[in-house]
Amino acid sequence: xxxxxxxxxxxxxxxxxxxxxxxxxxxxxxxxxxxxxxxxxxxxxxxxxxxxxxxxxxxxxxxxxxxxxxxxxxxxxxxxxxxxxxxxxxxxxxxxxxxxxxxxxxxxxxxxxxxxxxxxxxxxxxxxxxxxxxxxxxxxxxxxxxxxxxxxxxxxxxxxxxxxxxxxxxxxxxxxxxxxxxxxxxxxxxxxxxxxxxxxxxxxxxxxxxxxxxxxxxxxxxxxxxxxxxxxxxxxxxxxxxxxxxx
Ligand code: RET
Numbered sequence: 001x002x003x004x005x006x007x008x009x010x011x012x013x014x015x016x017x018x019x020x021x022x023x024x025x026x027x028x029x030x031x032x033x034x035x036x037x038x039x040x041x042x043x044x045x046x047x048x049x050x051x052x053x054x055x056x057x058x059x060x061x062x063x064x065x066x067x068x069x070x071x072x073x074x075x076x077x078x079x080x081x082x083x084x085x086x087x088x089x090x091x092x093x094x095x096x097x098x099x100x101x102x103x104x105x106x107x108x109x110x111x112x113x114x115x116x117x118x119x120x121x122x123x124x125x126x127x128x129x130x131x132x133x134x135x136x137x138x139x140x141x142x143x144x145x146x147x148x149x150x151x152x153x154x155x156x157x158x159x160x161x162x163x164x165x166x167x168x169x170x171x172x173x174x175x176x177x178x179x180x181x182x183x184x185x186x187x188x189x190x191x192x193x194x195x196x197x198x199x200x201x202x203x204x205x206x207x208x209x210x211x212x213x214x215x216x217x218x219x220x221x222x223x224x225x226x227x228x229x230x231x232x233x234x235x236x237x238x239x240x241x242x243x244x245x246x247x
Contacts, residue, residue, distance in 0.1 A: 021064055063215070069092065086207075098131045099132070138204035
């Protein structure tokens with residue numbers, strides 16, 4: 001049997017990826033356009049957020065074109081026996097996107113809370129650990145993949161602690177506006193990011209849903225975590241002077 005013949009996204013899956021690509025492109029133009037209505041000193045969050053959606057737009061163009069993936073043999077277990085011979089389309093380009101964009105999203109949030117740069121860098125390092133272990137796990141066929149998944153989840157717990165505890169308290173101490181913007185965007189992030197390992201578990205991890213189901217699950221999450229999050233963040237900054245954040 002042809003190992004790569006029947007694992008790809010369908011025409012519908014491809015159209016959905018292109019739709020998300022269009023949403024990301026539109027958001028990039030809006031975020032940059034809004035930035036240009038402000039003086040240069042007030043554009044940090046527009047640049048960071050537009051960078052996120054711009055990178056995502058290219059990743060979604062890649063996936064809509066059914067590129068940026070490799071075929072991985074998947075094992076599954078039936079009546080106590082390990083069955084082999086099945087393959088799954090693994091989009092590694094997703095992880096290249098996330099390796100660039102999730103540190104930018106965390107920087108957006110932690111700068112809003114005026115967290116010191118050394119702490120931001122260490123949380124970003126944990127984030128890179130999370131994404132890279134997720135990628136390595138996705139590319140592994142055997143159950144070792146769940147070991148890498150566990151490392152990634154530990155990193156996510158560390159990141160989430162900073163969002164829901166340290167940075168939330170810090171933002172409240174900066175100003176009422178920063179506290180409110182952080183509470184909105186930080187809560188959305190803490191909730192949404194928790195759903196990514198669940199998606200991974202039923203897609204790359206457990207091979208429970210196929211390539212089109214994966215497109216829908218991650219696609220909805222990415223629209224909420226990037227353009228919707230970005231719009232809320234930029235809106236939240238409308239009355240915040242960057243100088244009060246040390247920017
Ligand atoms: C992986 C698998 C390993 C364990 C964990 C994961 C979490 C990924 C997250 C991704 C967030 C992506 C975003 C993308 C763009 O908007 C890598 C799936 C914990 C939280 C926000």
